[in-house]
């Protein structure tokens with residue numbers, strides 16, 4: 523009945539528009555996208571437009587992997603094409619990397635706001651002016667909350683930690699250096715240093731920690747196949763192990779690649795939760811690009827009997843991150859992030 527009414531109304535509107543000589547409702551055209559810091563916790567993005575009117579159901583938002591995608595129906599990019607027409611004000615420059623607008627379909631425009639740092643994850647939007655009486659320019663207002671500033675606090679274990687077995691797997695080792703940074707820092711040394719520091723913290727938190735290696739060695743033997751080496755690591759986990767965490771550094775041919783990513787095996791629900799907590803805690807260190815929580819079929823994850831995650835602490839091939847990864851202080855912070863994620867895994871609900 524309601525549907526029928528709506529249809530009749532649409533029909534009436536069409537007739538009125540036809541009489542008025544208008545073929546269809548006019549699309550809005552974007553006139554600018556402006557990002558600024560609203561307060562210490564919030565980045566506000568204003569997408570202004572004219573020429574047509576947009577309604578709440580014309581707007582869809584999605585925030586993932588550090589990109590806020592705003593899709594607008596009945597809107598065209600207008601002069602906000604690509605990067606021109608967008609503005610990132612000084613207070614927002616530490617958080618917003620770039621803004622891109624483009625037409626994705628007839629009458630559908632996508633605006634993508636790329637963030638440099640971590641966000642809390644929820645986006646609120648409103649449409650201005652709220653009423654006709656308001657003489658404001660028409661715009662869509664989006665508020666994004668920054669992630670809480672780094673809490674340099676150690677989360678110690680709760681009562682759920684006792685008897686839990688955590689396997690830490692420092693990636694590479696011995697004959698396999700892993701990736702090597704521009705000044706020669708090796709992935710195998712960073713993964714080991716961070717894992718040893720995490721072992722100390724986790725042991726203090728009450729866990730039983732098993733290391734796949736504690737020195738610079740091949741876990742199986744030098745020169746064996748990758749599968750043999752990786753299986754030797756998986757085999758270090760006792761049958762009743764609770765978590766398996768493999769620690770690595772990322773590498774790319776282009777030295778500008780940067781940021782943190784964490785992995786879980788496809789469809790591994792508990793592994794995904796572990797990877798997400800590790801990602802959140804690593805991002806708390808601040809200033810890191812979030813490359814996201816991803817599914818992949820890495821050997822140690824698909825062959826582990828318990829929930830498993832592989833973490834890429836940062837890019838050893840990026841000069842800035844290589845320096846961080848090699849520093850004792852930063853390694854301690856990374857270890858703390860691993861410790862905190864494990865503690866949250868066992869003490870923050872969602873566990874059967």
Ligand SMILES: [Zn+2]
Nearest residue numbers: 693700770771
């Ligand atoms: Zn690696």
